[in-house]
Amino acid sequence: SSVISTSFDLKSYWSSLMCQINHKLDEAIPVNFPPQIYEAMRYSVLAKDAKRSAPVMCIATCELFGAHRSAAFPTACALEMVHAASLIHDDLPCMDDSPSRRGQPSNHTVHGVDMAILAGDALFPLGFHHIVSNTPSHLVPEPQLLRVIAEIARSVGSTGMAAGQFLDLEGGPSEVGFIQEKKYGEMGECSAACGALIAGAEDIDIEKLRRYGRAVGVLYAIVNDILRAKSKSKKESETKNRGKSYVEIYGIDKAVEFAEELKAKARAELDGFHHKYQERVFPLYGFVDYAMERNFSVVDAMA
């Protein structure tokens, strides 16, 4: 599989999709009464540093199978809404107590803890509502839509991202691999699986993309840890995130080795798609390389 290397311009693909997604998210959350809640929701969903990785992954896997991206947009936006909801709640004082997120103060520091909880509570159902009321029914049959909803609900739920957050709060060092899987792997898996579901892909292909998405999500998180470890001072590494980073538990060398394994695994899952779908698989290879290399900034590309 490693022979497939392309001149595909992921940066352009990603930034043009990002532009459309931002526009659709802006439209999806108009400010109605009571304005406080809509402002709080918009504050996090429309954060300008959001890379929209989940929606872009969803659309790319949908397009892989030749379906039109308009079929995937509502689900792509919903992924961003439920993701934002999770992040808002993760940042709360009783959870990670994070002062900032996506390059701006965290939701509760601006809108208050009560509004932050409610903004999250409103964004989960808004995601589901957005899917059922905006997905073109002539493009996506209802049974597939139900599978998409179940997929998203499961991945943010008590055995998915909520489990990851819980173990992150409570768990010891031995849990770190599992936590990374749950916190980052779930979103990648869910995004890739949803795109495939919307396109009406066969189960065997959905499973491949599920494993691909999970590997890319975890790869992304581990490379984050590696980059952070390389750049930060000793003092910083002793602060509260101690024990939650793969690098801190296993060391840089082992982390780099694991990253290489994940990269190979993610690419291996794409075997066969190139033969069937030609250049439509290129964005998916691009995500693997991006997760590993971070060779461009998609947020800067938008500016």
Add this chain to the structure above:
Amino acid sequence: VKGSEEEKPGFNFDAYMLEKANKVNQALDEAVALREPEKIHEAMRYSLLAGGKRVRPMLCIAACELVGGSESVAMPSACAVEMIHTMSLIHDDLPCMDNDDLRRGKPTNHKVFGEDVAVLAGDALLSFAFEHIAVGTVGVSPTRVVRAIGELAKSVGAEGLVAGQVVDIASEGLSDVGVEKLEFIHLHKTAALLEASVVLGAIVGGGSDEEVEKLRKFARYIGLLFQVVDDILDVTKSSEELGKTAGKDLVADKTTYPKLLGIEKSREFAEKLNQDAQDMLSGFDPKKAAPLVALANYIAHRQN
């Protein structure tokens, strides 16, 4: 006044309540099994299985049966509305919200499991409600299931439950909260989910659009009724009788119907809402409508 005296002698409401509550409890117990990580599932189950009255699931099942559907068809939706109701209680009770220590006669979720787990348990119940309907509803066309999910999502979010909660928080301590605003709060905070309960039941039960809309109106009256009665009970009953902190609204300086209208006028308003609700059922087979009539009377005349 239509009331309990007009109920069909053949209908035993207490037995109906007991039977449905048992079935709902069993379904909830099975739906939210104890899995890894255990503590978060324990927290979900702690509040979900705390023995609420199951008014919302019953409304859902009764509406489904009224339009000709079966109990099993409604059960996933019935469980889902109870999950969402429970989730809203868990989050409402948090220190940064209403800061309650007692709920359904037991310590609140965050008192037992901590605030972090309480937030996550609520989030997990919220998302699971949607998964449960999507996966668990059998024998209903996918079109109707999708429609039910849309209704539920709308009733919970910023257009529903959350909107009521936000306006409620913003109104605390204000002296000029009028009946109109109070009605907005309750139509969203309480009535929206009761409406969803009834509407979901009618949709999955195969009801026509006309039937769904009639039952929607019925539910809106019941929803408001529920809150007016709640307000009256808050000033007339003790904490022990209620199983939650009584007089909370007065302490928190919340606007209530008794405060705005006085106790007597509030009681008259409640009777009127009960009457309006039951008028919406007049077009249905009286025998099949008996559970909903009785539920309306129960909500109007309950003592806790």
